[in-house]
Amino acid sequence: MAVLDLKRKLAILSDAAKYDASCASSGGSKRDSSNGKGVGSTDGGMGICHAYAPDGRCISLLKILLTNFCTYDCVYCVNRVSSNVPRARFSVQEVVDLTLGFYKRNYIEGLFLSSGIIKSPDYTMEQLVLVAKTLREVHDFRGYIHLKVIPEASPALVNEAGLYADRVSINIELPKDESLVQFAPEKDLGDIKKAMGAVRLSQDASKDKAIKARAPKFAPAGQSTQMIVGADGASDGQILRRSESLYGAYKLRRVYYSAFSPIPDSSSKLPLSKPPLIREHRLYQADWLMRFYGFERAEIIGEGEDLDLAIDPKLAWALRNRGEFPVDLNVADRERLLRVPGLGVKAVDRMLDVRRFKQLRLEDVKRLTRGLEKLKPFIVTADWTPGPLTDRIDLRDRLAPKPEQLSLF
Incomplete structure (x- = not known):
């Protein structure tokens, strides 16, 4: 019965994690256990969730939530407190055991772990960090770890997350300030930016040549974020302007764009249908131009405009x-x-x-x-x-x- 319960949890919490697009393992530190020490590596294997690195490599990750219980009521989120969905929660040890089990069977190359907010932001962040800490320190896990940071958590916990994770992500979710107030009243843009800034400062400190010998690597694969496309009526120009600002201010490794998907029992504030997927694709192309081709956002699109869906x-x-x-x-x-x-x-x-x-x-x-x-x-x-x-x-x-x-x- 216990095995069936765990399978049911896995089914619920892996499905609940699919809405988070900020999941890729490019840039992680090279670690392996070919010398007989430690568990796993950051290379190889097919798995549960597939992400793609900029060089085209397909990377398999165990992508789950610690829990889909949540005290927040973000109207665009299927796991919001008012949502009528099946709920489940892993213990820290269950996540550790699942990760090691899948890893040893060569199903995955790493772990992507997020969570709904339970009890408090600090408590939730403590649980996420404890998973990573147990994998690294108790089991000498050498694989990739991506942790979702809870923006309202204390700076000390955010810093600890970066010491155990290859990448951290802090989702800004919506491109317009007023949209966050309207659709996610418990979230504070100031807290999100403060957390992103703390991650950048810790990364800069770990790379500073003057203190490099003393500072451990901090989130070597950087930080990422996600924006939902088509939930709040923001134009493509507004979305890309937010991305441009985030790249410049916080040195983000990647902004992910996730097309809004209608959810059960949704608010009347939300659109009834999802945007065309080609819109998401065009945003990624424009983002690529800004990051790798030397284009300024204003050259690609005006703030109030939308990208041409017919051509790149x-x-x-x-x-x-x-x-x-x-x-x-x-x-x-x-x-x-x-x-x-x-x-x-x-x-x-x-x-x-x-x-x-x-x-x-x-x-x-x-x-x-x-x-x-x-x-x-x-x-x-x-x-x-x-x-x-x-x-x-x-x-x-x-x-x-x-x-x-x-x-x-």
Whole structure:
């Protein structure tokens, strides 16, 4: 019976955790037990929940809540106190045992652990930290750990979480200040920002060369957050402006965008249907442009605007700025090459390497990229010039992908 109870808990608390998108293990410290010491590693295996690192690696995690009981009543959350859903709670030892059991069977590479608020923020945070501390100190667990930080918890507990976890995340949830007040009355934006700031300060301190010898690594994979898309009517421009601010102020490793999903017994304040998933995808593409392609948010979108769902944001920018094109692939610098629709970071770096030995021709571009037709209106090579193609009135319609085609540029 005890085994069945544990399975039931796992079913409830893994399902309840699926709404949190801020879950990836890129950037964790390399630890392994191949020398016979410790348990597990940060590499390998298939598992329960799959996340993807920036380099494309698929990472398996045990993704669960400590409990889906919660004293908060956030209207967008299926686990809110007023929600009529099955409830369950793991003990600290049950989470430890589950993690070790799955790990030793090579089902997972690590643990993503969050929780509803029980008793108080400090009590909840103490329980989350105790799981990580037990895994690390008692069982010498070398795998990846991602802990969700409760913003209202004491700074000492937030700091302790970062000492045991590879990554911590503090969800801001909604892009507009007034939305947080309306939809999550128990949450305080000041507390969220204060917690994010404390994590950044601890990370900076652990990296400071003057004290590096004394300071342990603090959340080496950084901190992340999540914003819900389509719950509060915020525009894409407002969402990305919030992301831009968070990246700048707190050095976040990643902002995750989670399309709002209607929940049972939902408030009349919420929309009746979820936004198209392509909107979430376009936000990730725009986010990628800001983090890796040198774009400012204002270049991509105005604050009150929404992204074009039919085409990716880099192509949309190029069509608005046709005077910047065509770009000569044989002479343009890296920054300018990264602005060409259809050219990703790896393709640009390969082109720069090839350019050292020969002039790029159209056949070279075709070999180094995925979609030559998308590129041709915007580039010049040793044997190609687009002529009037760049300025065609119907260029957008010609380049718009089919609805089922989703890719990063």
